[in-house]
Amino acid sequence: MGAIAGIFHAATPKPVDPARVIRMIEAQAHRGPDGEGVWTAPGIGLGHRRLATVDLAGSPQPMRDGGLTVTFDGAIHNLGELRAELRNxxxxxxxxxxxxxxxxxxxxxxxxxxxxxxxxxxxxxxDAGAGTLFLARDRLGAKPLHYAELSDGALAFSSELKGLLAHPQLRRAPDLTAVEYYLAYGYVPDDSCIVAGSRKLPAGHCLLVERGRPVPAPRRWWDVDFSARAAGSADALAEQLIERMRAGVRRCMIANVPVGALLSGDVDAAAVVALMAEASPRAVATCAIGADAPTPARSIAARFATAHAERVADPDELSGVDSLVRHLDEPFADPSALTSLPLCALARERVTVALAGDGADEVMAGARRYKAHLAGERLRRLLSPDVCARLFGPLGAGWPEAAWAPPAFRLRSTFQALGTSGAEAYAHAVCVTPSALRTALFSPEARRALGGYRPEDRYVVAMTHAPARDPLDAAQYADLKIRLSGDILARADRIGMAVGLEIREPLLDHELVAFAATLPTAMRRRRGEGKWLMRRGLERHLPRDMLTSTPVVGESPVDAWFRAPLAGQGAALARSGLLVESGWFDLPRLARLAEDHRAGRADHGRTLWQLLMLEKSLARLFG
Incomplete structure (x- = not known):
């Protein structure tokens, strides 16, 4: 585990200054407190920071064997099997x-x-003999990799953006299309970057750079397939599902350092802890951010007799915003990340590796947004897409916003969704800031520069071309290919590694993901309930109250923040030197947005939070 970085001259083997590789690696020292290594040769320089989780006293990096040299971040869970095969x-x-x-x-x-x-x-x-550099990223994108072509012709790469920024030849300028995508979805996706000219290697892709040839486009080496269907009874498939979950948990527990679990209190985390307790001869170390009152996490810990530790939530959690921006590099708008940082810090006091339950909503179809998506698709099938477009399209265009009205009367977005295709509707449904509001916030100059760029198209294309049988397949596929790596796994990696904690995601074991994609739709969602087969399979492992509990969805905390503690910062956004200087925004419109929210005339808390985090990220990245 740790961080990697490097420089490769593809055109001609120019010397690589080791000091530059050292700077790139030292910028990521938090990812690897247990060792550092740098190696250079004509045309190539590789660096590594190590977080030791296996072979603690050995395996220094970069590692060489003949003409091959590698720098690596991650964990190979089938290490023993592959070593045995190679020994043979x-x-x-x-x-x-x-x-x-x-x-x-x-x-x-x-x-x-x-x-x-x-x-x-x-x-x-x-590979010195072939004159090549091979970059590869895991199937679902748990580990990050940024890269950029520099003015001297070199290809530079780094685990985190911090490493690239440490190279003096990387030009620092913001990418407006990345800003537009961020305002749409709350994160900057794979293959894009807030720094113009820099990119991320997409999940499940590799890149072979050959000396004397231009840097090619990445090649996809893995994909998830929703087009097949598993056969069998619900009980038989549930047993297979749990067995794959059990295998994923056991693989993730392989380490030569203390291993524990992060407890969020939901059924996913409970399942991980239950299967860890089954596999461990000792009490599982669990950690949670708690409260003075009893919490679901505490109940799970008691149920499985874990060695549990909690830290009471900081009433002034907003004090961690600047630290969060520093660790995440690119703008990131999920406010739950504020509690992830103290949780990971608490876990690191006790373990080096922590298992989490992230990703199950996407893999097992548990997210609430799938319910609305499927309801819309049923209506489209019943009336036909053409009838829906003719009937609901005009209603969506003419219906008043009615932000002041009770939710049951805010029908404009519902009519707009029904008046378009299912893929288009889903792409808009997962947006944080709707397209119309983004357009209104941008200045005329920014709109011209964007040239009609639509972040929604990324989702529409993914769903339209998904290897899928039905609308749920397509929505899950798009989430796994876009949201999972860009949002969920990016947050887990950056925040965990900020404190030297490796977070592993057993419910994202690729064999489990591939199997879950074959489950009949009715076994993923039934009677409006997501993760149906997973819950059924866990009946022997978890009490009924843990299986049937659902998260309480209340007012977004950011709505309250921008009416009280952050009201001043919301109003100040329209006067922000960085945002004014960028020329991207309609400043009077931005000021009205903050005032309407503060006065309770509308709920714009999430958009204001996005803008605040954008401003802070821009200040850190570009000064």
């Missing part, structure tokens, strides 16, 4: 870690090695 081919290992496995695996299988790797990883492998 005559390979002799000199370490007990997974880094050496990549060197011998590349020599044996080349890029096809990726299909054999089970775990979360990014790595950069230099």
């Amino acid at each position: 081919k005559g390979v002799r290992f000199h370490t007990r870690g997974d880094t050496e496995l990549l060197l011998h695996g590349w020599r044996a299988w080349g890029a096809a090695m990726l299909d054999r790797l089970h775990g979360n990883f990014v790595f950069a492998l230099h």
Whole structure:
């Protein structure tokens, strides 16, 4: 585990200054407190910061074997199986870690090695004989990788954006299309970056750079397929599902350091702890952010007799905003990240690796947004899409906003959704700030510069071309390909590694994800209930109240924040030097947005939070 960075001259093997690689690595020192290494040769420089979780005394990086050199961040969960397979081919290992496995695996299988790797990883492998650099990222994007082509022709890469920014030749300028995407969805997606000219290697992709040739586009090496259907009774499929969950948990528990779990109090975290307790001879170490009153996390801890620790939520949680911006680099608008940071800090006091239950809503169709999506698709099928467009399109265009009215009377967005395709409606439904409001907030100059760019198209294209049978398949596919890596896993990685904690996601084991994608729709969602088969399979592991509990959805905390503690900062956004200087925004419109929210005439808290986090990120990145 840790951080990687490097510089590769593809056109000609120019010397690489080791000091530059060192700066890139030291900018990510928080990711690897247990060691540092840098290696350079003509045309190439690789660096590494280490968070030791296996082979604690060995496996220094970058690691070399003949003409191959690799720098690696991650964990290969089927390490033992692959080492045994390579030993049978005559390979002799000199370490007990997974880094050496990549060197011998590349020599044996080349890029096809990726299909054999089970775990979360990014790595950069230099082959001196072939004059190539190979970059690869795990299937679902648990580990990050940024890269950019520099003015001197070099390709620079780094786990976090911080590492790229440490290179003096990286030009710092914001990318307006990334800002538009961020305002739409609350995060900057894979393959895009807030710094113009920089990119992220998408999840499940690899990149082979050959000396003397231009840097090509990344190649997808893995995808999830929703087009097949598993056969069997509900009980048989539930048993298979739980067995795959059990395998995912056990793989994630493999480490030579203390392993624990992050408890959020929901059924996903409870399932992870239940299966960890089943596999562990000792009490599982669990951590949660709690309250003075009893919490669901406390109930789970008591049920499984875990070694539990809680830290009471900080009543002044907004004090962590600047620290959050520093750790996340790019703007990120999920306010729950504020509690993730103290939770990870608490966990790091006790363990080095923590398992979490992230991603189950997307994999098992538990998210509430799927219910509305399926209801809309049923109506489209009943009336036909053309009839829906003719009937509801005009209603959506003419219905008043009525932000002051009770939710039952705010029908404009519902009519607009029914008046368009299911993919288009879902793309708008997952937006934080709607398209019309984004357009109103941007200045005429920014709208011209965007040239009609629509973040919604990313979702529409993913759903339209998804390997899927029905609308639920398509929505889940798009979420797994877009939201999972750009939002959920990015947050877990950056915040965990900010304190030197490796977060592993057993419910995102790729074999489990692939199996869940084949489940009949009625076994993923039934009678409006998500994760139906998962809950059924967990009946022998969890009490009924844990299986049937649903999160309480109340007022977004940011709505309250911008009417009280952050009201002044909301009003000041229209006077922000950075936002004024950017020329991107209609400042009088932005001022009215803040005032309407403060006065209770509308609920714009989430958009104001996005703008505040954007301002703070821009200040940190661009000064």
